[in-house]
Amino acid sequence: MADDLIHELAAGYALDALGPDEERRFEVHLAHCARCQADVAAFLETAAELAFASPPAPQPAGLRERILDAAQREGARVVVVRPRWAYPALFAAAAAACLALGFGVWAAILQSRPAPAGALRTLPVRGAAAGSVVVAPGGAAALVVSGLAPPPAGKTYELWVMRGTSALPAGLFAPRSRATVVARLSRRVPPGTRVGVTLEPAGGSARPTSRPLVVSARL
Amino acid sequence: MPVSRDLAHLSDEAVVALAARGEEAALAELYDRYGTACYRLARRIVRDPALAEDVVQEAFLGLWRGAARFVPERARASAWIMTLVHRRAVDVVRREERRRTVPLGEQYDEGLGDSAERVVWLRLERERVQRALAELPDQQRETLELAYYGGFTQSELAERLGRPLGTIKSQMFAGLQNLRGQLEAQTKEGSWRTT
Numbered sequence A: 001m002a003d004d005l006i007h008e009l010a011a012g013y014a015l016d017a018l019g020p021d022e023e024r025r026f027e028v029h030l031a032h033c034a035r036c037q038a039d040v041a042a043f044l045e046t047a048a049e050l051a052f053a054s055p056p057a058p059q060p061a062g063l064r065e066r067i068l069d070a071a072q073r074e075g076a077r078v079v080v081v082r083p084r085w086a087y088p089a090l091f092a093a094a095a096a097a098c099l100a101l102g103f104g105v106w107a108a109i110l111q112s113r114p115a116p117a118g119a120l121r122t123l124p125v126r127g128a129a130a131g132s133v134v135v136a137p138g139g140a141a142a143l144v145v146s147g148l149a150p151p152p153a154g155k156t157y158e159l160w161v162m163r164g165t166s167a168l169p170a171g172l173f174a175p176r177s178r179a180t181v182v183a184r185l186s187r188r189v190p191p192g193t194r195v196g197v198t199l200e201p202a203g204g205s206a207r208p209t210s211r212p213l214v215v216s217a218r219l
Numbered sequence B: 001m002p003v004s005r006d007l008a009h010l011s012d013e014a015v016v017a018l019a020a021r022g023e024e025a026a027l028a029e030l031y032d033r034y035g036t037a038c039y040r041l042a043r044r045i046v047r048d049p050a051l052a053e054d055v056v057q058e059a060f061l062g063l064w065r066g067a068a069r070f071v072p073e074r075a076r077a078s079a080w081i082m083t084l085v086h087r088r089a090v091d092v093v094r095r096e097e098r099r100r101t102v103p104l105g106e107q108y109d110e111g112l113g114d115s116a117e118r119v120v121w122l123r124l125e126r127e128r129v130q131r132a133l134a135e136l137p138d139q140q141r142e143t144l145e146l147a148y149y150g151g152f153t154q155s156e157l158a159e160r161l162g163r164p165l166g167t168i169k170s171q172m173f174a175g176l177q178n179l180r181g182q183l184e185a186q187t188k189e190g191s192w193r194t195t
Helices: A002-007 A009-014 A020-030 A033-053 A063-074 A087-101 A105-112 B002-007 B012-020 B024-046 B049-069 B075-095 B116-134 B138-150 B154-161 B166-194
Strands: A121-127 A130-135 A141-146 A155-163 A166-173 A182-185 A192-202 A214-216
Touching: A002 A009, A002 A020, A002 A033, A002 A155, A009 A020, A009 A033, A009 B012, A009 B166, A020 A033, A020 A155, A020 A166, A033 B075, A033 B116, A033 B138, A063 A105, A063 B024, A063 B049, A141 A192, A141 A214, A166 A182, A166 A192, A182 B012, A182 B075, B002 B024, B012 B024, B012 B075, B024 B049, B024 B075, B024 B138, B049 B075, B116 B138, B116 B166, B138 B154, B154 B166
Parallel strands: none
Antiparallel strands: A121 A130, A121 A214, A130 A141, A141 A182, A155 A166, A155 A192, A192 A214
16 A cells, blocks of 8 residues: 555656655665656656746857856766666666665566666675665765664764765765665765765764764775 | 767767767757757746756756766656756755746747747647647646646645645646656657658
């Protein structure tokens, strides 16, 4: 029954109409539900059609040039793409993570999905939770852990990509229970770095204000 | 730019693949194909012209950065581009809280600064989607439009429309399914007529 209801969220997900908590809950479900994966893929296409029903508006002068200038300044730097279009990497990452956590069935289902070129790396974590960081080729990564307590009121967990004594913020997450949580990193994980988790004031910090509770092995 | 002329014959997906290799001419080509549609969508959602410009710029830069990860087997490139714009625009209205009160304002003529072909194409596309939307039951259409163009979450819609959250979720699901069916039916009709 509850499972039937969660399938319906595929539509809200494709329309960007879920609240943040529900979106994360659905993404965890999506990682192992073939039916929702198919629904989301079809619904994303349908939702995008709605774009074309927008009324005319005068095209801003110079926008094309501004975009091309900005792109040129950036070069061909590859950073993390919108998560919902990164399915193959995410599925493969989740599959590897499930294996690491001992969820053999999930992993078996997920591995029937096309995997990205190149080898996934799974980095075990130590500290306040069990699990791993899975790094896809190119550095997109997700932390998959269980046993992490929900943060106290006014606090959040923050992810970090750490090299030596420096740490760069890589996103916030706040599990509601000690169940398995999948937290995507908003930043690539380059070779030679580790992923860490600290407890920070709500809204996150620009640099860690406490010692990491969870640290991964070095990539 | 002489290179971009050559790209005109390539599929969207092929152009995205070139962008993934860092070819700026490919990004320019994608802007020429979808920039107008992107800006219209951004404008409809965020209303403010300057914010809409930012949305389109960020979406195209996201496309530039993420092109290597695009998987053509899973989606059409145009749908991916529109999804990038939509996501960004919704993030903006949720942050700015502007969509609820600001009216859409003046209506514009189509085609300022666009080629005649593109103006016609955009008008046909618009009519096609509007016809499909018109076939939906009122409540389903309303739910889809407020979610997609208004940036409202399902919980916000439940409150605003005075319907149970479960009803909103079902209506959204049924609405998208219906819309998909309508659009597919139109495609079939269209191709029947031309053959």
